[in-house]
Amino acid sequence: xxxxxxxxxxxxxxxGNDKSIKxxxxxxxxxMYWYKQDSKKFLKIMFSYNNKELIINExxxxxxxxxxxxxxxxxxxxNSLELGDSAVYFCASTRIRSSYEQYFGPGTRLTVT
Amino acid sequence: xxxxxxxxxxxxxxxxxxxxxxxTYDTSESDYYLFWYKQPPSRQMILVIRQEAxxxxxxxxxxxxxxxxxxxKSFSLKISxxxxxxxxxxxxxxxxxxxxxxxxxxxxxxxxxx
Numbered sequence: 001x002x003x004x005x006x007x008x009x010x011x012x013x014x015x016g017n018d019k020s021i022k023x024x025x026x027x028x029x030x031x032m033y034w035y036k037q038d039s040k041k042f043l044k045i046m047f048s049y050n051n052k053e054l055i056i057n058e059x060x061x062x063x064x065x066x067x068x069x070x071x072x073x074x075x076x077x078x079n080s081l082e083l084g085d086s087a088v089y090f091c092a093s094t095r096i097r098s099s100y101e102q103y104f105g106p107g108t109r110l111t112v113t
Numbered sequence: 114x115x116x117x118x119x120x121x122x123x124x125x126x127x128x129x130x131x132x133x134x135x136x137t138y139d140t141s142e143s144d145y146y147l148f149w150y151k152q153p154p155s156r157q158m159i160l161v162i163r164q165e166a167x168x169x170x171x172x173x174x175x176x177x178x179x180x181x182x183x184x185x186k187s188f189s190l191k192i193s194x195x196x197x198x199x200x201x202x203x204x205x206x207x208x209x210x211x212x213x214x215x216x217x218x219x220x221x222x223x224x225x226x227x
Contacts, residue, residue, distance in 0.1 A: 031213055033214055041152075042219055043215075050213075056212050056214055099146070100146045100148070101146070101208075106157055107156045
């Protein structure tokens with residue numbers, strides 16, 4: 001049973017396209033996150049949702065929009081993809097925000113050509 | 114703002130030997146958590162060990178232990194009896210504040226020689 005799952009695991013697309021990455025957790029957690037890992041392996045928070053409410057929105061281009069249909073799902077939609085968007089995107093979740101112990105999905109490697 | 118620094122981009126250890134990975138952080142908060150995550154080539158992020166700042170006792174998990182020096186803001190990871198499967202990127206992470214996200218260091222790539 002996968003705790004935090006992401007689809008797809010790999011995504012290759014052309015500049016200018018719009019794409020979505022889906023994340024689901026079956027842990028009953030209230031808070032979910034999106035992190036971006038760049039080509040140098042640096043991980044940085046992008047967004048956080050708690051019970052479907054956006055609580056973190058770091059300095060991320062408006063082309064990135066998170067959507068949380070329910071507390072088990074947090075999807076990431078990216079418009080007008082650019083070469084610099086190529087990265088690995090991780091979804092994570094935590095049961096109690098104050099514990100900071102996060103469970104990560106397997107990551108989605110996005111390649112923009 | 115909180116920061117996490119890992120000063121060793123790469124480390125190497127002989128199988129069965131012990132290696133220590135360094136991490137320092139900066140924060141003005143008194144209550145927070147520190148973590149080490151392992152990322153093997155599969156890219157899955159795996160929690161190795163966690164330390165609560167209010168606990169003076171250093172956390173241990175089997176062959177993994179930490180040396181937490183709160184005053185010095187240092188949080189090193191010691192891996193004993195290194196195994197080939199320990200080869201991976203290791204990330205130190207800080208958790209504090211109200212938003213619940215983690216702040217990561219840049220990582221240390223650990224190689225294990227047979």
